[in-house]
Amino acid sequence: MSTRRLTVRDLRVGFRTEGGFVEVVHDVSLTLDAGETLAVVGESGSGKSVASLALMRLLPAPPRARITGRAILHHGGEEHDLISLSEARVRRLRGARIAMIFQEPLTSLNPVHRVGAQIVEAIRAHRGVSRGDARRRALELLDLVGIPEPQKRLAAFPHELSGGMRQRVMIAMALALEPDVLIADEPTTALDVTVQAQILELLRALQERTGMAMLFVTHNFGVVAETADRAMVMYSGRVVEEGTVEQVLTRPLMPYTHGLMRSVPRLDHAGRSSEPLGTIEGFVPDPAHLPAGCVFHPRCPHHVPGRCDAGLPELEAAAEGHRLRCKRWREIAEVPA
Amino acid sequence: MTDAFVIATLRPRWWRARALRRFLRHRLAVTGLVLITALTLACIVGPGLLPYDELYIDLRGRFAPPLTGDHYLGTDPLGRDIAARLLMAGRISLLVGFAAMVLSTAIGAVIGIVAGYRGGWIGTGLMRFTDAFLCFPQIFLLLALAAFIKPSAIMITVIIAATSWMEIARIVNAEIRSLRERDFVLAARMSGASHMWIMFRELLPNAAGPIIVAATLTVARAILIEAYISFLGYGIQPPLPSWGNMLNNAQQYLDSAPWLAIVPGIAITLAVTSFNFIGDGLRDALDARSDLK
Numbered sequence: 001m002s003t004r005r006l007t008v009r010d011l012r013v014g015f016r017t018e019g020g021f022v023e024v025v026h027d028v029s030l031t032l033d034a035g036e037t038l039a040v041v042g043e044s045g046s047g048k049s050v051a052s053l054a055l056m057r058l059l060p061a062p063p064r065a066r067i068t069g070r071a072i073l074h075h076g077g078e079e080h081d082l083i084s085l086s087e088a089r090v091r092r093l094r095g096a097r098i099a100m101i102f103q104e105p106l107t108s109l110n111p112v113h114r115v116g117a118q119i120v121e122a123i124r125a126h127r128g129v130s131r132g133d134a135r136r137r138a139l140e141l142l143d144l145v146g147i148p149e150p151q152k153r154l155a156a157f158p159h160e161l162s163g164g165m166r167q168r169v170m171i172a173m174a175l176a177l178e179p180d181v182l183i184a185d186e187p188t189t190a191l192d193v194t195v196q197a198q199i200l201e202l203l204r205a206l207q208e209r210t211g212m213a214m215l216f217v218t219h220n221f222g223v224v225a226e227t228a229d230r231a232m233v234m235y236s237g238r239v240v241e242e243g244t245v246e247q248v249l250t251r252p253l254m255p256y257t258h259g260l261m262r263s264v265p266r267l268d269h270a271g272r273s274s275e276p277l278g279t280i281e282g283f284v285p286d287p288a289h290l291p292a293g294c295v296f297h298p299r300c301p302h303h304v305p306g307r308c309d310a311g312l313p314e315l316e317a318a319a320e321g322h323r324l325r326c327k328r329w330r331e332i333a334e335v336p337a
Numbered sequence: 338m339t340d341a342f343v344i345a346t347l348r349p350r351w352w353r354a355r356a357l358r359r360f361l362r363h364r365l366a367v368t369g370l371v372l373i374t375a376l377t378l379a380c381i382v383g384p385g386l387l388p389y390d391e392l393y394i395d396l397r398g399r400f401a402p403p404l405t406g407d408h409y410l411g412t413d414p415l416g417r418d419i420a421a422r423l424l425m426a427g428r429i430s431l432l433v434g435f436a437a438m439v440l441s442t443a444i445g446a447v448i449g450i451v452a453g454y455r456g457g458w459i460g461t462g463l464m465r466f467t468d469a470f471l472c473f474p475q476i477f478l479l480l481a482l483a484a485f486i487k488p489s490a491i492m493i494t495v496i497i498a499a500t501s502w503m504e505i506a507r508i509v510n511a512e513i514r515s516l517r518e519r520d521f522v523l524a525a526r527m528s529g530a531s532h533m534w535i536m537f538r539e540l541l542p543n544a545a546g547p548i549i550v551a552a553t554l555t556v557a558r559a560i561l562i563e564a565y566i567s568f569l570g571y572g573i574q575p576p577l578p579s580w581g582n583m584l585n586n587a588q589q590y591l592d593s594a595p596w597l598a599i600v601p602g603i604a605i606t607l608a609v610t611s612f613n614f615i616g617d618g619l620r621d622a623l624d625a626r627s628d629l630k
Binding site for chain 2: 056058091092093094095096099100102104107108109110111112113121122125126170173174176
């Protein structure tokens with residue numbers, strides 16, 4: 001029915017460090033259809049940004065970083081494996097078929113070039129169009145992302161624009177060539193809340209218009225609820241729970257997701273002293289020294305010695321499309337925490 | 338729209354304007370700029386206005402002191418007009434200085450940018466190569482090269498450039514190393530830019546400030562070095578005048594005709610100090626961290 005845009009199978013990413021080789025992303029698999037938004041949620045250090053950079057092939061070259069697995073970009077019947085393609089061929093896809101927007105719009109634009117020139121060059125890097133045509137397209141794009149007086153903004157330097165405007169420019173650049181897949185790595189984190197809402201609204205409108213697939217990396221559940229169709233929770237480089245937003249947000253089965261949800265302040269619980277804001281004890285483990293068994297067990301309120309610390313739990317299906325990694329989820333689900 | 342706030346009134350390029358303002362407040366730098374402009378203009382149009390050709394020999398009018406008739410700066414041991422020779426020499430000296438600067442800046446920038454951007458063993462190799470060049474005393478390297486190569490203005494320029502690119506390479510390398518970690522480099526790669534593009538279009542313009550300063554100081558040094566090797570007889574060969582070989586000719590007549598040495602000496606001093614002042618002024622003006630307002 002809908003067209004597949006991206007298939008990732010068993011993505012593993014590791015880095016060479018002074019203490020040896022450390023794998024920070026383990027066996028991540030995902031699929032993304034046209035017009036669909038998948039949110040990747042997790043704490044800092046859960047490997048979500050590294051995984052998205054790996055998909056763009058923006059990590060350092062081997063042997064400093066090692067990426068294995070497959071990441072198939074589907075485009076009009078053709079299949080391109082982003083992991084095994086040569087650098088030159090990846091470069092032709094990057095920006096054109098798969099694009100990315102970053103967390104920090106303030107530093108992602110080159111301070112010495114005019115905004116218009118940067119968009120024009122992004123276009124001309126892939127299409128042999130004239131400077132004039134590229135400029136007209138840039139104007140169109142700035143208008144599309146809701147920048148007032150686009151004609152004037154084309155001649156502006158990045159420092160002359162506010163944070164929200166700069167992020168709009170970044171989005172315009174990413175969308176310049178109508179990519180099939182857009183990876184958004186916490187695109188609203190550096191912006192204030194009102195601007196955040198505008199940017200999310202903009203992305204959603206643009207997605208409806210172009211039918212692109214979005215991979216939305218975030219640690220903000222509000223953003224997930226707002227934008228995504230499906231959600232994937234990552235912990236310590238592993239997918240621990242995935243499903244529709246509905247399933248993951250309202251009926252989380254993995255204790256980690258549950259803990260995360262409880263740690264989100266909720267307006268309807270404000271002032272209730274009986275329900276203090278939840279926290280998850282401890283820290284994300286050091287990827288060089290992962291605990292045995294379920295990686296979350298040292299912080300899990302439900303863990304049982306001898307069971308949770310022996311053997312990694314498989315990703316098992318709890319319902320249609322809802323999968324999670326926990327050995328005790330059936331028992332936990334019966335007794336609500 | 339909440340984020341429509343734009344500092345539009347401060348355009349265009351407020352930082353350029355600020356840098357210019359700061360430069361103009363630096364009195365010595367402005368003086369230097371005025372002097373260099375005047376000297377350059379004089380060298381370009383002056384020889385055409387003077388009554389004598391720089392090679393015209395008048396043995397009856399030898400050793401005329403300055404302000405004799407229309408020999409404004411006197412004549413040399415062959416009766417040639419010193420004013421004409423000084424300005425023609427200036428053409429050569431300034432040209433060699435500028436050309437050597439352009440060449441050494443280009444070499445230094447390319448080596449520095451490749452080493453800084455690539456890093457790894459390529460970067461280390463290039464920078465150790467630079468260090469190796471820096472270890473030679475420049476003057477001896479220069480004289481050794483000059484002794485083997487047939488001296489001409491072009492060869493002198495090449496030799497000077499080949500021995501003075503290292504500083505710029507190191508400055509550029511350091512700048513690029515910090516710049517390449519910035520997000521806009523990642524953003525450029527994201528939109529499919531090539532390494533070449535990133536190095537020369539994204540990173541290089543960001544390092545322009547320090548490069549301009551270093552280049553200005555390089556001009557001063559190149560003029561001095563050209564004078565130095567010409568003075569020692571390895572540089573510009575007579576009868577073509579250069580400030581250095583004018584000084585060389587003046588040596589034997591220091592007590593009888595001191596103006597022979599004083600005139601080119603002043604020209605060298607003015608040119609070199611002016612470029613140094615301009616360099617200082619640019620450094621203060623382009624460095625956002627300095628406290629000058």
